[in-house]
Amino acid sequence: MTDEVENQRGLLISFEGAEGSGKTTQIARLKDRFEALGHKVVLIREPGGTDVGEEIRDLLKHNDTGDTIFPETELLLFAASRAQLVREKILPALEAGKVILCDRYLDSTTVYQGVARQLSEDPVTYINEFAVGNLMPDLTVVLDLEPELSMQRVKERNSGKPDRMERENIEFYRAVREGYLLLVRSLPERFSVFDGSLSKEAIELAIWNEINQRFFDD
Ligand code: TYD
Numbered sequence: 001m002t003d004e005v006e007n008q009r010g011l012l013i014s015f016e017g018a019e020g021s022g023k024t025t026q027i028a029r030l031k032d033r034f035e036a037l038g039h040k041v042v043l044i045r046e047p048g049g050t051d052v053g054e055e056i057r058d059l060l061k062h063n064d065t066g067d068t069i070f071p072e073t074e075l076l077l078f079a080a081s082r083a084q085l086v087r088e089k090i091l092p093a094l095e096a097g098k099v100i101l102c103d104r105y106l107d108s109t110t111v112y113q114g115v116a117r118q119l120s121e122d123p124v125t126y127i128n129e130f131a132v133g134n135l136m137p138d139l140t141v142v143l144d145l146e147p148e149l150s151m152q153r154v155k156e157r158n159s160g161k162p163d164r165m166e167r168e169n170i171e172f173y174r175a176v177r178e179g180y181l182l183l184v185r186s187l188p189e190r191f192s193v194f195d196g197s198l199s200k201e202a203i204e205l206a207i208w209n210e211i212n213q214r215f216f217d218d
Pocket of ligand 1: 018019020024046047078079102104105106107108109110112113
């Protein structure tokens with residue numbers, strides 16, 4: 001099957017959670033820890049991460065033309081960006097034995113477009129799997145945060161205008177949070193959830209312990 005992607009030798013770890021949940025900080029810290037042990041690390045940002053993907057990212061985030069982006073369009077654009085990313089960046093890095101840390105991956109689509117925008121589950125699942133060629137993360141770290149806190153952090157970090165997603169209301173963020181927690185409960189072997197309201201240091205250590213337990217302990 002040409003759609004399927006196989007033979008991964010490195011490690012693929014994705015980070016998920018609402019805006020302001022601390023993904024970027026934790027990814028940077030984890031990168032340092034892996035590098036201190038001599039691993040080669042690749043950081044990936046979604047949507048984007050390739051030239052094609054960055055154009056899609058701009059389209060999705062800013063869309064200042066005033067045109068509506070329908071949920072179906074949104075789903076296909078995120079999937080298109082990821083399809084490119086998997087084949088152009090992630091697979092070659094995995095095959096070279098690198099550790100890949102993804103700031104969002106296909107679970108963002110399941111949660112934002114599927115749960116929060118309420119698109120039907122079957123097409124979302126199918127399109128997601130098609131886009132990644134069934135390349136699933138070895139581990140998905142979810143940073144869980146109260147929606148109120150998430151929105152407050154976004155406001156604080158945003159000196160300028162909030163982007164399209166960040167203008168969504170609290171109900172949207174509640175749905176996002178619930179969507180992630182549902183995934184964590186249904187796929188505990190792939191997901192680990194961490195309390196995003198704890199200190200950066202505490203979260204960093206908890207994630208590192210989890211990774212060591214899963215992949216490096218005998
Ligand atoms: P970004 O600035 O990367 O947000 P964050 O720092 O919180 O990750 O913007 C990505 C936005 O796109 C974010 O609001 C989540 C949303 N998104 C989806 O709706 N579906 C997806 O598949 C992905 C990857 C992101």
